[in-house]
Amino acid sequence: MRESAVRGNRKRKATLVARVRPSHRCGTTLVVESEEERACTCIEAGDARDGNGPEDPVNGKAVEEDEPVDGSHLHGEVKTKVRPYVADEYGFETSTKQSVIDRNIAHTQELKKAFAFVYKTCSANSNKGLYGTEIIQKGVNTIWFCDKKDEGVLYPEFYKPFTEVGLALLLTAIESCIDEWSSGAQTNKMFIVDEYQDVLDKHLTNLTDLDKHTKAQGLLPKLLSHLHDNGWIHLKADPIGHETGCTIPRSAFDAAIEEYNDHGVSSAML
Numbered sequence: 001m002r003e004s005a006v007r008g009n010r011k012r013k014a015t016l017v018a019r020v021r022p023s024h025r026c027g028t029t030l031v032v033e034s035e036e037e038r039a040c041t042c043i044e045a046g047d048a049r050d051g052n053g054p055e056d057p058v059n060g061k062a063v064e065e066d067e068p069v070d071g072s073h074l075h076g077e078v079k080t081k082v083r084p085y086v087a088d089e090y091g092f093e094t095s096t097k098q099s100v101i102d103r104n105i106a107h108t109q110e111l112k113k114a115f116a117f118v119y120k121t122c123s124a125n126s127n128k129g130l131y132g133t134e135i136i137q138k139g140v141n142t143i144w145f146c147d148k149k150d151e152g153v154l155y156p157e158f159y160k161p162f163t164e165v166g167l168a169l170l171l172t173a174i175e176s177c178i179d180e181w182s183s184g185a186q187t188n189k190m191f192i193v194d195e196y197q198d199v200l201d202k203h204l205t206n207l208t209d210l211d212k213h214t215k216a217q218g219l220l221p222k223l224l225s226h227l228h229d230n231g232w233i234h235l236k237a238d239p240i241g242h243e244t245g246c247t248i249p250r251s252a253f254d255a256a257i258e259e260y261n262d263h264g265v266s267s268a269m270l
Helices: 003-007 039-044 079-091 098-118 134-144 164-179 193-213 219-235 250-263 265-269
Strands: 014-020 029-032 118-124 129-132
Touching: 079 098, 079 134, 079 164, 098 118, 098 129, 098 164, 098 219, 134 164, 134 219, 164 219, 193 219
Parallel strands: none
Antiparallel strands: 014 029, 118 129
16 A cells, blocks of 8 residues: 555545444444545555555455454444543433423434534534534544554554544544434434445535635645644654563563572562
8 A cells, every 4th residue: 555545546435334244342344435545444444455455454465355354443433432422512411301302302403404513613593613523533532543553543644634534434423423312312323324325425525525615725634634633642642663661671580580599489570
């Protein structure tokens, strides 16, 4: 895979694919596949392409198309990890009171109208802060930059800046979590292609339109860079490959021998 090939073909169509794979993380795999840029968000599923067929991003070796590869965050974990933030972010309440149930129903409709849920502030008259809602950054932090084993850290060539497709998938997952409140009480809603392919396409279209209409200001690239940079701040990770203290020095072994000679194994090793 070459970064230039990926970056040069970032646009735009993606397909939400649901697969069932044996996995210690979860059974249902939700993957975003892009015709030109599958690597950017499918890399952890072992489905990255460089024009020469699928490649294992870690080992750099070819894998079979249908080989079960144990992925990570894009196996439905996007929705699983963003769900806990939704109620607090948007003010949903769990209650048996009809007034609360009715308010949840109305609030769901308000949030979905004209994609109001992606704004920092929503009101009857106007929405402000496009893509400024805090849950977006929380999702990026939790899913892609929670620890040094996450994809945003392991594959900076694909996630710096953050990807449009990754953002669209996150927004789709958030919308699915909002849909779970549409009856007034939270109920599980499957995150599957039949339900959410069109939703994903709409979010990708919105991002494309934003990029076109704000090209001079560079708002989308700045947004994606901001998401990536804040993810790293959240992680507070040391640069990969510059860790210290990764091995015990030989002087410690010599000291253990000396302690053993003086006091026995219980003092030297326990």
